[in-house]
Amino acid sequence: MDRYSLRTRKWLDLRFDPELVELVGHQYEPYQPVHGIGAGAWTPGFFMMAGRWAWLIEILRASNATSFLDVGGAEGYVAQMVRKLHVEESCSTDLSISACERAHEFFAIGTLASEAHRLPFEDDAFSVVYCAEVIEHLAHPVETLLELKRVARDVLIVASEEGVRDEAERARELEERALSDHMDRSIICATDFELLFPEWDTRVFGLCGQLPAEMPQSSKELSEALTSALRLDDFREAGEATGMIAVLFRDRSPDSLGKSFEGSARDVINFAFEHSAVEEAQSRAPGGVFLPARLCIKCGAKIELLKSSTCAACGVEYSEQLNVEDFVLQSEPEAEDGLAKRLQEEFPDAPERVEACANLQKLLDYPLMPGLSTRSLPLTIEAGWTVGETCQLSELNEEGLLLESEEHDPCMFSPELYFELASLRGVRVRLAVRGLSENDEAVQIFYRTLNRPLWWERASMVVPYRTTDSVMELEVGLPDLALFGEDDILTGLRVDPSHHASRSEILSVELI
């Protein structure tokens, strides 16, 4: 697994784990409306999701789907909705093991953890495959689209709010990318589907229309708003569109598509209103979970997986945690020629298409800096230091940075770092803080790590000082290592030189 994907997995594992979320001082907020939609609980975000779901149900019905997979399915809400509204054989995968645990816990849905470009399923394993708000976050979008195509027997639906109409729009979007966990990095263009699915019936729609000025409060009003607002238009013809939905049919698209959309929208809304699906799952006896046969992602052999399992054919080890099978090989490096081989197999007689697909992946690649591992951090803007919104950062004439702020808690963020946390005992910082009126102040250093990718109060240390204009040298220790995990990696520092407005000269920052 590549380093970006591993970071993303750790971030998602934190995002979807209520205990961890609480440990970092927040409350778990489900990504999907797993508690049902009561009056007032309906947000514009859910409205757009529901528009996609109404079309999903419509497509499942029009294509007589018999089995369903949601790739990147988060808490399993969509797989559960599909199970209730159309097809019993419905399951979900996600990169995050905690997301899969929630899906199992909330809905008793069959889930497993997997990278989207290495799904442990046979060819044509599902009649319909759905992948929404996922592709833009992935490091391997081209391989992923080919993988989704491989496991989808009849229909593949790929939705992305970041989708663009043409190369000029894509170039602008790519220009604006900035490294963060779960960033929008792979901007997909409507034409990519024609490139990757030449023999499929490809329809690229835009989810169009206006949200109502006020959120409707009853299920009747909501489904009316949904049917009138969220049309599916040809994406490239459409005016304002909230995202792209590519619907790809292996054969011809069914004539009945869209004819019963009103009914599908109503069913989706009724489901959302009537089901607090969590309670429902908790009151139901477990068992009867649908997941088709699993294959070793390295060699393709069939896997009998319960607790820990070693592939009998190639020896790779898989694991199971809290009822979720984990098919992510963290230590396995990516094969460098993986995509090239796959493209050869996919398009053996079309070298130009192979080259165009490889170029598309190159265009979407995001170079991840290896992370600084020199203990004395370079104090220049070019090195990658950034600041919060209300602060300004500039370079001093001598070596160092000047951090100015008229607000509380001025802060600056280090460039990407890479240090084994166990090899550190803290940070030594040399600085002069000017313009303070208080006598007692403090430097606060936040440690961000691979396992805890947040600027988190509990993962910070405070060292007080008496206000003075002269240069100070302070040592700031590490927080309790039990918060992180044994093999954790330091990926960044946040330095707050004071808790009040100030003008701080940061003269050196050294990891010790």
Ligand SMILES: [Zn+2]
């Ligand atoms: Zn194997």
